[in-house]
Amino acid sequence: xxxxxxxxxxxxxxxxxxxxxxxxxxxxxxxxxxxxxxxxxxxxxxxxxxxxxxxxxxxxxxxxxxxxxxxxxxxxxxxxxxxxxxxxxxxxxxxxxxxxxxxxxxxxxxxxxxxxxxxxxxxxxxxxxxxxxxxxxxxxxxxxxxxxxxxxxxxxxxxxxxxx
Amino acid sequence: xxxxxxxxxxxxxxxxxxxxxxxxxxxxxxxxxxxxxxxxxxxxxxxxxxxxxxxxxxxxxxxxxxxxxxxxxxxxxxxxxxxxxxxxxxxxxxxxxxxxxxxxxxxxxxxxxxxxxxxxxxxxxxxxxxxxxxxxxxxxxxxxxxxxxxxxxxxxxxxxxxxxxxxxxxxxxxxxxxxxxxxxxxxxxxxxxxxxxxxxxxxxxxxxxxxxxxxxxxxxxxxxxxxxxxxxxxxxxxxxxxxxxxxxxxxxxxxxxxxxxxxxxxxxxxxxxxxxxxxxxxxxxxxxxxxxxxxxxxx
Numbered sequence: 001x002x003x004x005x006x007x008x009x010x011x012x013x014x015x016x017x018x019x020x021x022x023x024x025x026x027x028x029x030x031x032x033x034x035x036x037x038x039x040x041x042x043x044x045x046x047x048x049x050x051x052x053x054x055x056x057x058x059x060x061x062x063x064x065x066x067x068x069x070x071x072x073x074x075x076x077x078x079x080x081x082x083x084x085x086x087x088x089x090x091x092x093x094x095x096x097x098x099x100x101x102x103x104x105x106x107x108x109x110x111x112x113x114x115x116x117x118x119x120x121x122x123x124x125x126x127x128x129x130x131x132x133x134x135x136x137x138x139x140x141x142x143x144x145x146x147x148x149x150x151x152x153x154x155x156x157x158x159x160x161x162x163x164x
Numbered sequence: 165x166x167x168x169x170x171x172x173x174x175x176x177x178x179x180x181x182x183x184x185x186x187x188x189x190x191x192x193x194x195x196x197x198x199x200x201x202x203x204x205x206x207x208x209x210x211x212x213x214x215x216x217x218x219x220x221x222x223x224x225x226x227x228x229x230x231x232x233x234x235x236x237x238x239x240x241x242x243x244x245x246x247x248x249x250x251x252x253x254x255x256x257x258x259x260x261x262x263x264x265x266x267x268x269x270x271x272x273x274x275x276x277x278x279x280x281x282x283x284x285x286x287x288x289x290x291x292x293x294x295x296x297x298x299x300x301x302x303x304x305x306x307x308x309x310x311x312x313x314x315x316x317x318x319x320x321x322x323x324x325x326x327x328x329x330x331x332x333x334x335x336x337x338x339x340x341x342x343x344x345x346x347x348x349x350x351x352x353x354x355x356x357x358x359x360x361x362x363x364x365x366x367x368x369x370x371x372x373x374x375x376x377x378x379x380x381x382x383x384x385x386x387x388x389x390x391x392x393x394x395x396x397x398x399x400x401x402x403x404x405x406x407x408x409x410x411x412x413x414x415x416x417x418x419x420x421x422x423x424x425x426x427x428x429x430x431x432x433x434x435x436x437x438x439x440x441x442x443x444x445x446x447x448x449x450x451x452x453x454x455x456x457x458x459x460x461x462x463x
């Protein structure tokens with residue numbers, strides 16, 4: 001577990017030491033005081049399963065319930081609208097999302113689909129995101145929270161799972 | 165299951181479903197497609213979608229097993245989030261004030277009150293813009309079951325500090341647990357939920373749903389102080405979360421609260437102990453749902 005204060009402090013550290021600069025396939029990264037927002041191209045192993053997939057969007061936020069970092073993601077795909085003949089970018093919803101995302105060697109993770117209000121602003125609305133269930137995060141990451149916990153978490157939850 | 169829990173388990177809401185007229189085949193009068201249901205408060209709206217579509221599917225322009233369009237409910241142009249129990253949706257979206265309910269709606273024993281919802285279909289993108297979790301109509305049961313299990317994992321984590329208790333359930337246990345909701349079997353439900361809920365919880369899983377001034381759904385952190393558990397009341401939580409709405413435990417001291425705490429259609433006394441509130445009023449997904457009802461001028 002990591003406290004909110006420690007999480008926010010390590011976000012600043014990630015920003016300062018440019019830890020995510022070398023993330024492969026990256027289109028954009030935005031680090032704020034409370035979360036990390038990332039857009040990337042789709043890794044080859046996902047394109048090989050579905051060639052309509054266009055980009056991945058991530059948010060790393062803090063879960064008050066689990067007191068852990070929480071990875072939210074959406075997969076965008078491009079579809080041709082047969083009625084109007086134009087291409088549209090839409091969210092890809094997959095009933096077998098675990099099979100799509102995870103390499104066969106990673107079977108300890110579970111994915112849920114839920115609503116998240118990304119900013120604690122009363123006027124912002126909720127939106128739908130896939131999330132990687134964080135209940136065993138502490139055991140998976142290991143070590144002390146003060147020792148680059150968020151970097152180690154990003155290494156597993158973002159870089160390893162999504163091959164970025 | 166004690167008397168309160170048993171009464172709450174039996175709580176129900178009369179619902180009238182009307183299909184969006186634009187979705188009907190030409191010449192079909194919308195009155196032909198009305199579906200009236202009495203639904204348990206402790207259940208999910210989408211569980212009745214197969215029944216609604218079985219009854220009305222022949223009148224629809226769309227194929228209801230289409231992967232492109234997602235069914236959704238709306239009430240007075242507000243989306244109804246299917247992932248919450250029916251009872252909390254009804255209480256919040258109608259701004260239910262139990263003190264006014266009988267006078268307003270039950271003027272005679274011959275009258276029945278129902279909640280009128282419209283069923284429509286939208287694209288995945290529209291779903292997302294409206295904060296609705298998309299699901300395929302022919303897989304609605306699986307979608308809500310998966311969501312419900314995730315809710316229990318969260319509730320288990322909050323209550324125990326880890327999810328081990330529910331993670332140790334076998335597939336058969338999970339199936340029995342889910343069937344207890346579908347079959348409305350309170351004994352089976354309590355047997356299994358009691359294996360997850362400890363006598364001395366670590367924290368309490370609570371959701372507060374308010375629709376005014378804007379729709380806001382919050383999960384407050386509620387830590388149970390086991391050394392002084394008599395201290396924590398509903399008022400303590402409300403005062404901390406909504407200091408502008410809740411000023412006093414009662415309204416005798418000259419300053420007035422502007423909201424009431426509602427759960428399962430019942431106004432909750434502010435002096436009630438939080439742990440007692442949770443244990444009696446929790447929902448079938450392990451969370452305690454609270455809606456806020458605001459005093460009107462007539463109050």
